Amino acid sequence: MTNKKSIPIIIGVAQYTQPKETAQAVDPLSLMVKTGQMALNDVGTYDIKEFIDTIYMINIFSWSYEDAPGELSKILGIKPVQKVYLPDGGNTPQTMVNRAAKEISSGKKRVILITGGEAHYTASRTSITPRNWPKRNKPLYMEGKRWNGINKFENHYKLIFPSCSYAIFETAIRAASGRSLEEHKRYIGEVFERFAKIASKNPNSWTKKAYTAEEITTATPENRNINYPYTKRMCSNMFVDQSATLIMTNEKIAEKLKIDKKRWIYLMGCADLKNIHEITRRPQLHDSPAAREGSRLALEQAGLRLENIDKFDLYSCFPSIVEIMMKEIGIPENDTRDLTVTGGNPFFGGPWSNYTMHAIVTTINLIRKNPSLKVMVVANGGYNNKQSFGIYGTDPPVKLWGDNDEAKVQQSILAQILPEPVEEANGQLSIEGYTFAYDRKGNPRRGIVIGHLEDGRRTLAYIEAKTEVLLNLEQQELVGQTFPVHFDSNDNFNVISINDHN
Template sequence: MAETPILIGVGDIINRNLAVHHAAEPLELMLNAISIALQDTGLSSQAIANLKTKIDSIDVIRTWTWPYPDLPALLAEKLGTKPSHTFCSPHAGTQPAKLVDEAARRIANGETRLAVVTGGEALASLAACAKAGVMPPPNWTPVDTPVTQVFAPSTSEMAKGIGAKHTIGAPIQVYPLFENGLRAQRGQSIEDNNTESAKLYASFAQVANKTPLAWNFPKTAETEETIGRVSSRNRMINPLLMNAFNTVNLAGAVVLTSTSYARELGIAQDKWIYVLGGAGTQDSDNFWERPNFYSSPAISRTLDAGLEACGLGKKDIDMFDFYSCFPIVPKLACLHLGLDMLKPEKPITLLGGLTSFGGAGNNYSMHAMTIMAKKLRAGDGTSGLVLANGGVLTYQHVLCLSSRPRADGRSYPARNPLPPSLSSDSVPVIDETAEGEAMIETYTVDFDRKNVPSLGHVVGRLKISGHRFIANHGDATTLKRLASRAEEPIGKSGYVRPSTQGEGRNLFFLNGGARL
C-alpha cells in the first residue's frame, strides 16, 4: 500500500550580520535551518536528537556561494546520520520544488522514511569578504577551488553558441527578450508595460515589507515610482529593481515523512502538510530555439500538469507563489491561469519576489514552501501552488501543498507527468550567418553604468525564408532607435549582414545602410 507523504517540519534562517568575522558559511546556515525544521515538528529535544539519526534521505539545492566537494555528505556527518539517499542538485531555481516532489514520491513508494531537503546561500557575507579584501573565516569548509574563482555566477555558462558570438545569454539579457516580445504581442506601449511591471513589483515589495525573513526587512518598501524610474541607483538593467537580488545570507529546509511514520513518532496532525504532487519540464536551453518570445510552453504545460497531477483545478488553489526573478515570469503565469496580475483575488507571491525578498540563489522557492506550509497550518487557505523557475525562462516545476489529503483519494503520482524537455515543430530554422531584408522578432539593449546604450541585440527573421537569426546593432542610429522608449522596434524592417570583422557576428541595420 502506498504511503502518503507530508511535510512535518519547516525552517528558515537569516544572517544579516555582515561583519567578516561573523560570516557564516552556507553549510552552517543549512544546519541551522534543518535544526529549526526539526524543532518545528513539535517533538521533544530528546526525540529530535533521536530523529536526526533516522534521516535516510538528504537532498541539497546546489549553492552559488561555496564549491563544496560533497555537501550532502557533510550535512549527514554533522547531523550524525547515514542516509541511503543523498543528492546535490544542478544549478536551477526549480530545484527546491523538484527535489521535494521527488522526495515525496520516494516516501510514497516506501523507498524513503524520513527526508530532508535544504539549500542556502551566504553571498552577502562572501561579498563583504571580497569588499574587505580578506578570505572568509578559517572555519569555513576548505575547498580546492582557487579563491579568485569561488564567486563565479552560475549563469556564466549561459552565453554559448551563436549567443556567445553576439555577447548574449545572461538572464538580464534573455528575460527582456521575452518581456519585449510579450509586450508587443499584447499591444502595449513600452511606457505602459514599464508602468505595469513597476506596479506589479511595488505590490510584491509591500508583501516583502511584511515578511520578517525578507533580506531588506524592515526597510521602507520600494514604490511604483522608484521601481519604474531609471536612475543612478536604479540602473537600466530591465531596470535594476526588476531584477533578482541575490546578495543575501539565507537558508531553508523542510522535513518530509509519511502519515504512518508521523503517527508512530507522535507528531500532531495540525503539523501535517500534505504534498499532493508536482510536475515539471523545460523549454530549449538555447533561447533562440524557442517557438516564440511571447510565451513559455514549459510554464503553461507545467501549471496545467501540476494541477491535474494533484487532482486540483485553478479554483481550488487559495494561494500562489510565482517565481519572480523578472516580471515576465509571474506575468506569463497569471496570463495562463487568467489571474489579474495587478489586482489578484488570491496571493500570487507569499514572499515578495526575488527583488524585495531576496533571490537566495537557486533556493528562493524553498522559502515559498516554508511560508506556504505555515499559512496552510494557520488556516489562511486549504491548498497552495508554488511555481519555481530556472535558467533563462528555461526550467519550470510546480508543487502543490495542502492542509488536507487529496480529495480524490488517489496515491501520490507515480511519476512526473511531463517529459524532461519539450520539443516544438514551430521553432523556425536558425541561420547562424544571415544576410538580407529582415524583420525584428524581439530585441533588447545593454546599457553601461551611466545608463547609456552600449550594445543592441536583435532576434530577427529573414523576409525571404522566415529563418531566424541573432544580430547586434549595426550602427549608432539602429542602437539609438532600439533604445528609444517612444518607438516600437518589434515588427520593424531592416537589413542584416555578417560583420566584416570576421568574428562570426551578424549586424542589423534599421536604416538600410548595411548594403553599402
C-alpha cells in the first residue's frame, strides 16, 4: 500500500431481527436506528461519531421516507458530509463496502457508516397489526434509479418477476448438467437443505426449522408451487423485519481512537462486475462471466487461492444463482465448506436489497471468534445481472485498491452481447430454458419459454395448452426440444400452441 495507515478496516457491526410476535413492531428506519446504535457500541468508543463523514443507506422497499439517511444521522448524533441513498439491488451492500474501502484508502473519506433495514413482514400485515409508523413520503434524493425489470420485451413475458427468470435459468442449468428431472430436483433440495440447517442454528434467522430436501422441494398447501421447478421454500423470503449496519474506517483513525486491534477485520479483496443486461442477449442462460472473473479478481487482490477460503456466503434468492456461483467460482458439488454463513435468503430471511449486509456482519463476527478464517461473500443483483465480491479476514490485501483490470474485464464481458431478439416470431423454436406459471391451486397455467429460431436468433414465447397437457409437459425435459411458434397479433404474444404432446 502507498500509505499503510489508509488501509480500510471494518470496526463495528450489528444486526437485529424483530420477532414476529412483537406487539408494537417498529418501522425500517427505527430498526436501522437500533442497529446503528448497536454498531456504534460495537466500535467501543463513541468518539468515532466525530469522524463519521459519510452514510450509505441501502434502498428500503417496505416503507419510504423523505430523508431516511438524514433522519438516521440526526437520531444517532452524527453529522455526515455526504448522505447516499441507493437504488435497489441485492448486490448493493457488498458494492457499498467495496466503494467505501476505495474511498477510505484514497483518503477521500475517514469513517463510513453503511446501513439497511426492512419491515416487510409488519408492513404487509396492516389489516391485523396496528402500527404507529411515520407517514410515507417520497425520497428527496436517490443515487440512480430503481429497477423496473429488464426491458419492455422481457417484462412483457413476465421475466420481470425474479421467480420466473431464475426458474428459467434453473431448467437451463439442469439440461447443461445432464441430470434427469428427478435427480436435479433432489440435488437442489439437498443444496438448500444445507442452508436451512445453518439457518436453524442462527439466532438471527427468521425461520429456524431445519427443513429436509424433500420438505423443500415437495409442493404442499404450506409450500405451494411458485414457478416450475420452484416451490415457496426455494424462493427468497422478503416478508421479514431485519436490519444490519457496519462501520468502516482506516488503521490510522482506529489507532488514534485506541480501537482494539482484535476487532479489526479487513476487506482483503473485492470486485464488482456486471453481466449483459438483457437475458435474451446473453450467450448462455446458465453461466455468469461476472462471477467467474469477479471471484478471480477478488482472490488475486487478497493473495489467496480458492482452497484458502474457509466459508462462503453465496447469494441465494433461488437455487439457480447458487449453482451458477458454485460453477463459476469453481466450488465442486461435493465441497463440504459452508455455502452460507447466515442460512440464506429463503430461511435466514431475504430483506430485499439488504440481505448481504447480514451476511457481512455475520462474517465479521465469525472471524472475530476465529481469526484464521477467510470468508468469501458473493452478492447478486437483478436477474443474474450484477455481482459483487468481498473476501474478509484478519490480513490486509496484497494488491492496491483499484489496481486490477476490472474495467477491461467488464468490457470483454459486455462485448459478447447477442443480436436483439425477434419480437414477432414465426417458425420453429428450440427451447433453451423454460418455466411454468401456476395458479393458487398449484396447477400450471402456461409455459414461458426462451429459445432460438432456425436462424439462431433468440425470442420469447408462451406455451398455451390445457392443464392436463401442461401437467404432462412438466414430466419432460423440454430444453433442446423444438416446437412451432407463431405471433398472435390479437394478444401480442409469441405462442407455442400444444393440443397434445407425449
